[in-house]
Amino acid sequence: MKLICAPMATLSHEPFRRAVEKFCGCDEYYTEMINASSLLNMGPFEKYYLLNGPVPEKIVWQLTGWDAEKMAAAVPVVLSNGGIGVDINMGCSAPQIFKTGAGIAWMTKPLSETEKCITLVKKEIEKCSAGQGKEFRLSVKCRLGAENFTEQSFFNFTDMLVANGVTQIALHPRTMKEKYRGLPKYDWAEKLALRYENKIDVIVNGAVENSATADFAKSKVPHASGIMIARAAAVKPWIFREISSTESFTVDRQQLALDFVEDVKNYQPPEFYKTRIQRFFGYYCQQFAFGHYFQSQLQNYRSLEDTVEKIHDYFTKQPDEKNLFLNKPL
Secondary structure (H helix, E strand, C coil): CCEEEEECCCEEEECHHHHCCCCCCCEEEECCCCEEEHHHHCCCCHHHHCCCCCCCCEEEEEEEEEEEEEEEHHHHHHHHCCCCCEEEECCCCHHHHHCCCCCCHHHHHHHHHHHHHHHHHHHHHHHHHHHHCCCCCEEEEECECCCCCCCCHHHCCCCCHHHHHCCEEECCEECCCCCCCCCHHHHHHHHHHCCCCCCCEEECCCCCCCCCHHHHHHCCCCCCCCCCCCCCCHHCCCCCHHHHHCCEEEEHHHHHHHHHHHHHHHCCCCCHHHHHHHHHHHHHHHHHCCCCHHHHHHCCCCHHHHHHHHHHHHHHHCCCHHHEEEEECE
């Protein structure tokens, strides 16, 4: 099964990918949602969303927006930076995204309107593939739909995607309003995988936090081609290695934190420092004995230098938490 790092706002950027890659990484990294209209306007910060390091060959560019023409026009901009292909976000249920007609709103629009977006984007991908001599992929990340979704409405939607050239669907099997409540409806992911068995890749997303929950997801969706992990990868950037390997390894959690701060400095603009630090450490600190204290210290962002001092201070007080030993033989 492929292991995929999910798109996460203010988190799925190059410094975060570098943290994950320290532990052999994963098979694919989805970028955070890139707004097509903003990208085409090419403001002062857009170039940072186009960074593809440290493994350009593993990048999946995720586009969001409500305008089909602009979504298509953004394709050659992102694919000029290589990668696996383009993903269209049709699953984000955040109110500020849905209300604009983007994200999961594409699942609630007339099917013909969503199909127009898919066909326009696919056409641009084919042009880029021909121009670069490389076959780029079109994928979609989605949910089950609105609360009143039916089996027919869901499969009408996915059948349309597949008929128009989508070759990978990442499904977060919850409805629009369920957010992260309860266990994902894994049976729907298995139905989806069986429907397109040997035709496309179906990736299951949701509630994978460690090896045990990854095994549980695999048992519930045995025909899936892969697992997508989101927030747990920010808590433990080594989670993909933890899941895929039985070999023992050690994590220097202090050094990982310090390296992340340095990478934020090197690969993000100063205007982004605060949000990137707060977002990552809001998750990363959860694993520690005094995580709430550690988290509150780093959420009170003043500067990168101050963040480094606070990291050193925590591990000076809690030296036993510096190194973590994983997959140790019993």
